[in-house]
Amino acid sequence: MLLKIKNLHASINGKEILKGVNLEVNKGEVHAIMGPNGTGKSTLASVIAGREVFEVTKGEVLYKGKNLLDIPVEARACEGIFLGFQYPVEIPGVSMTNFMRTAVNEQRKYHGLDPIPSGEFLRLMEEKKKMVEITAKLTNRSVNEGFSGGEKKKNEIFQMAMLNPTLSVLDETDSGLDIDALRIVANGVNKLRSKENATIVITHYQRLLDYIVPDFVHVLFEGRIVKSGGKELALELESKGYEWIKDGIS
Amino acid sequence: MKNNLNSFPLSDKFIHDFGVYQADIKRYDNEKIALCRDQAFEHFLKIGLPTRNLEDWKNTDLSEVYNESYNHFYHEFEKVEDIDKVFQCNVPHLNTIMLAMLNGRYVSKDEQLKVLPNGVIYGSFEAALQQYPDLVAKHYAKYADYTKNGFTAINTAMAQDGFFIYVPDGIEVKKPVQIVNVIHHEHNICIQTRNLIVLGKNAKLTLIHCDDSYNHQKSLSNTISEIVLGENASLDHYKMQNVNNDSTLINFAYFHMDANARLCSNGLSLNGGILKNNNYVKMNGEGSECNIYGLYLMDRKQHIDNLVYVEHLKPHCTSNELFKGIIDDSASAVFNGHVIVSKDAQKTNAFQSNKNILLTDKAKVNTKPFLEIYADDVKCSHGATVGQLDTEAMFYIRSRGISEHNAQMLLMYAFADEVIQKISIEALKHRLEDMVKKRLRGELSVCEQCVLHCSNPEKEYSFEIDLTKI
Numbered sequence: 048m049l050l051k052i053k054n055l056h057a058s059i060n061g062k063e064i065l066k067g068v069n070l071e072v073n074k075g076e077v078h079a080i081m082g083p084n085g086t087g088k089s090t091l092a093s094v095i096a097g098r099e100v101f102e103v104t105k106g107e108v109l110y111k112g113k114n115l116l117d118i119p120v121e122a123r124a125c126e127g128i129f130l131g132f133q134y135p136v137e138i139p140g141v142s143m144t145n146f147m148r149t150a151v152n153e154q155r156k157y158h159g160l161d162p163i164p165s166g167e168f169l170r171l172m173e174e175k176k177k178m179v180e181i182t183a184k185l186t187n188r189s190v191n192e193g194f195s196g197g198e199k200k201k202n203e204i205f206q207m208a209m210l211n212p213t214l215s216v217l218d219e220t221d222s223g224l225d226i227d228a229l230r231i232v233a234n235g236v237n238k239l240r241s242k243e244n245a246t247i248v249i250t251h252y253q254r255l256l257d258y259i260v261p262d263f264v265h266v267l268f269e270g271r272i273v274k275s276g277g278k279e280l281a282l283e284l285e286s287k288g289y290e291w292i293k294d295g296i297s
Numbered sequence: 298m299k300n301n302l303n304s305f306p307l308s309d310k311f312i313h314d315f316g317v318y319q320a321d322i323k324r325y326d327n328e329k330i331a332l333c334r335d336q337a338f339e340h341f342l343k344i345g346l347p348t349r350n351l352e353d354w355k356n357t358d359l360s361e362v363y364n365e366s367y368n369h370f371y372h373e374f375e376k377v378e379d380i381d382k383v384f385q386c387n388v389p390h391l392n393t394i395m396l397a398m399l400n401g402r403y404v405s406k407d408e409q410l411k412v413l414p415n416g417v418i419y420g421s422f423e424a425a426l427q428q429y430p431d432l433v434a435k436h437y438a439k440y441a442d443y444t445k446n447g448f449t450a451i452n453t454a455m456a457q458d459g460f461f462i463y464v465p466d467g468i469e470v471k472k473p474v475q476i477v478n479v480i481h482h483e484h485n486i487c488i489q490t491r492n493l494i495v496l497g498k499n500a501k502l503t504l505i506h507c508d509d510s511y512n513h514q515k516s517l518s519n520t521i522s523e524i525v526l527g528e529n530a531s532l533d534h535y536k537m538q539n540v541n542n543d544s545t546l547i548n549f550a551y552f553h554m555d556a557n558a559r560l561c562s563n564g565l566s567l568n569g570g571i572l573k574n575n576n577y578v579k580m581n582g583e584g585s586e587c588n589i590y591g592l593y594l595m596d597r598k599q600h601i602d603n604l605v606y607v608e609h610l611k612p613h614c615t616s617n618e619l620f621k622g623i624i625d626d627s628a629s630a631v632f633n634g635h636v637i638v639s640k641d642a643q644k645t646n647a648f649q650s651n652k653n654i655l656l657t658d659k660a661k662v663n664t665k666p667f668l669e670i671y672a673d674d675v676k677c678s679h680g681a682t683v684g685q686l687d688t689e690a691m692f693y694i695r696s697r698g699i700s701e702h703n704a705q706m707l708l709m710y711a712f713a714d715e716v717i718q719k720i721s722i723e724a725l726k727h728r729l730e731d732m733v734k735k736r737l738r739g740e741l742s743v744c745e746q747c748v749l750h751c752s753n754p755e756k757e758y759s760f761e762i763d764l765t766k767i
C-alpha cells in the first residue's frame with residue numbers, strides 16, 4: 048500500500064476541518080475526490096503535502112508504510128509526494144528554470160546523487176515542456192508570475208513531469224483550463240501514470256474523469272469521506288448533485 | 298571659543314585639531330577656499346555634530362562614535378610600499394581606470410593628478426587644489442550645504458584629500474573609473490575625505506566607488522562628494538560598502554543636475570557597523586532624470602540609515618527611488634526618502650519605494666518615504682513595505698523538495714535581485730550577484746580583500762543552489 052490515511056482529523060486556528068478521513072491508495076491507482084466547496088478537499092491535500100499551518104489532532108497517515116506526519120514538507124517531496132496546487136503561488140524574481148533546477152538537484156542530493164549535468168537538465172526541460180505544450184517563454188519567466196490561470200495549471204503538471212513523483216495529489220488542476228488545455232493536461236497525467244505510482248485528482252467536474260479515468264471516486268463531505276465507488280459514482284453525482292449524498296447520510 | 302552645544306570627545310577633537318593644524322590644512326587653499334573653511338568651521342561651532350534631536354538623524358545612534366577616542370585625524374601622506382598588491386581588482390572582464398585611496402589619501406605610483414589628451418583630469422583632490430585652484434573653488438562647498446549639518450561643516454573646514462575627476466564638455470570616458478577606498482591603519486582612525494566630480498555638458502562617466510576595510514580596527518569616515526552634472530551629462534554611479542563591523546561610514550553625496558542630465562546611482566551596502574548614507578539630489582534644469590537605487594543586507598548589530606533628498610526645481614524631471622533591504626539578527630535599517638516638488642516643477646514624475654524583509658523579531662526597520670508637492674500637474678507615488686518572507690511561497694518552494702534554508706535563500710536572493718539587475722556593467726553585475734549570494738549565506742569575508750577582490754570567486758559547481766540563469 049502506498050498511502051493509508053486512518054481517521055485523520057486536522058484543524059486550522061482551532062477550527063476542525065477534517066473530521067475523520069479514511070483513505071487507502073495503492074500503486075497504479077487513480078483516485079478522484081469530489082465534494083462541495085469548503086468541505087476540506089484542499090485541506091486534505093495540504094496535510095498530505097505537509098503544510099504546517101494545519102494541525103493534525105488525531106489519526107495517522109502512512110506512506111510507504113512510514114509515518115508521513117513526522118517528516119517535513121521538503122522530505123515528503125523527495126520521497127515522491129507532489130502537490131499540484133489549486134492556487135499556484137507567484138514567486139517574482141525566481142526564474143522557472145532556476146526553480147526547477149534547484150528542485151531537481153535538491154531531490155537528487157536527497158537520494159545521494161550528484162547535481163544533474165547542465166545539458167541533461169536542458170534536455171529534460173525541453174522534453175517535459177513539449178509534453179504539456181508549454182512555450183519556451185513561460186520557463187524564462189519568474190515562477191507563475193503573470194501566468195494566466197490556465198498557464199499556472201499547466202505549469203503544475205510540467206513540474207510534476209520534471210520531478211516524476213510517486214504520489215501526485217492534483218487539486219483542481221482542471222479548473223480554469225480551456226478544452227484543448229484540459230486534454231493536454233490530462234494526456235500529460237496519463238503519460239506519467241505507471242504501475243509504480245498513483246494519482247489523487249480533486250475535481251468538481253466529471254468531464255476531467257473522461258480523460259483521466261479513475262479507479263475510485265470518493266465524496267468528501269464536511270470533513271469526511273462519506274461515499275466511495277467506481278467511476279460511475281462521478282456520473283451519478285453529475286446528474287443528482289450533492290443533495291442526494293446529504294440525504295443519504297442524514 | 299568653546300562649543301557648549303553638543304560637546305563630545307569627537308567634536309572637541311575636531312575643534313582642537315582645526316586650531317592646531319589649520320595652517321597645514323589650508324596650505325594649498327586659495328583665498329576663496331580658505332575663507333570657506335573658516336565659515337564652515339564657524340558653523341560647526343554653532344551646530345556641532347548632529348544628534349538624535351534632528352529629524353534626519355533621530356533613528357541613528359552615533360553616541361558611541363562621538364565618545365570614541367579616534368587616534369588619528371590630520372595626517373601627512375603615507376608612503377605605500379606595494380600599491381599594486383593592496384589595490385588590485387580581480388573581477389573578470391572588468392576593465393577600469395583604477396584610483397586608489399588609503400585612509401582618506403589618494404595614492405598613486407606616478408603623478409597625483411593625471412591629465413589626458415582629451416582634457417579629462419583625474420587624481421588627488423589635494424593636487425587639484427594646487428594645480429586647478431579656480432576650478433576647485435568654483436565648486437567647493439557650492440552644493441554641500443555646510444549650514445545644514447555638522448559633518449558637512451567640519452569636513453568642509455578640515456578635509457584635505459579625496460579624489461577629483463573632471464570631464465570636459467562633450468567627452469565620454471569610455472572605461473569606468475573605479476575608486477577603491479581602503480581603510481587600513483594600526484590605530485583607530487577617523488578620516489575626512491572630500492571628493493569632487495565635475496561633468497561638463499554632454500559628458501559621460503561611469504564611476505565605481507568601493508569602500509573597504511582591511512582589518513578589524515575601529516574607524517570613522519566622514520566623506521563628502523560633490524558631483525556636478527552639466528547639461529545633458531550622464532553619470533552611472535555605483536557605491537559598494539563592505540567594511541568591518543566596527544567601521545562607521547558617514548557619507549554625503551551632493552548631486553547637482555543641469556537640464557537633461559541623467560544620473561543613475563546604485564548603493565550596495567553589504568557590510569559595516571554603522572552606515573549613514575545621505576544622498577542629496579538637486580534637479581536644477583528641465584528634463585533631467587535620476588534613478589537612485591539601494592540594496593542593504595544587514596545582520597548582527599549592524600545599522601544602516603539611507604537618506605535620499607530630491608529637489609525638483611524645474612519642470613519635466615523624473616526621479617525614481619528604489620531601496621530594498623534584508624535585515625537579520627538584531628540589525629536595524631532606516632530609510633528616509635524626501636522628495637520636494639517645487640511650485641514651478643510641473644510635469645514632474647517622482648517615485649519612491651522602500652521594501653524590507655525582516656528575518657527575526659529583533660530586526661528593526663524605520664521607513665519614511667515622504668513627498669512634499671507644491672506643483673499641481675505631477676505624477677508622484679511613494680510606498681514602503683516591511684514584511685517577512687512570504688509563507689505561501691516558502692511552502693510552494695519546499696513542496697518541490699527544496700530545503701527550508703535554500704527556499705529562504707531563493708526568496709531573499711529574488712528580493713535583492715531587482716536592485717542588482719539595475720547594474721548596467723555586466724561584469725560588475727555578475728560579481729555583485731556572487732557577492733550577494735555569499736553574503737546571504739553568511740560566507741562573505743570582509744576585511745581580507747576589497748569588495749571586488751573576493752578571494753574565492755563563486756564557482757558554479759560549488760553552488761548548492763545554482764541561482765544563475767541559463
Ligand SMILES: Nc1ncnc2c1ncn2[C@@H]1O[C@H](COP(=O)(O)OP(=O)(O)OP(=O)(O)O)[C@@H](O)[C@H]1O
Nearest residue numbers: 059060064082083084085086087088089090091133
Ligand atoms: N488558512 C485558513 N484559515 C481559516 N480557515 C481556513 C483556512 N484554509 C481553509 N480554511 C477553511 O477550511 C474549510 C475547508 O477549506 P478547503 O480549502 O479545504 O475546501 P475545499 O474542499 O478545497 O473547497 P473548494 O472546492 O472551494 O476548493 C473552508 O471552510 C475554509 O474556509
Ligand SMILES: [Mg+2]
Nearest residue numbers: 088089090133
Ligand atoms: Mg480546494
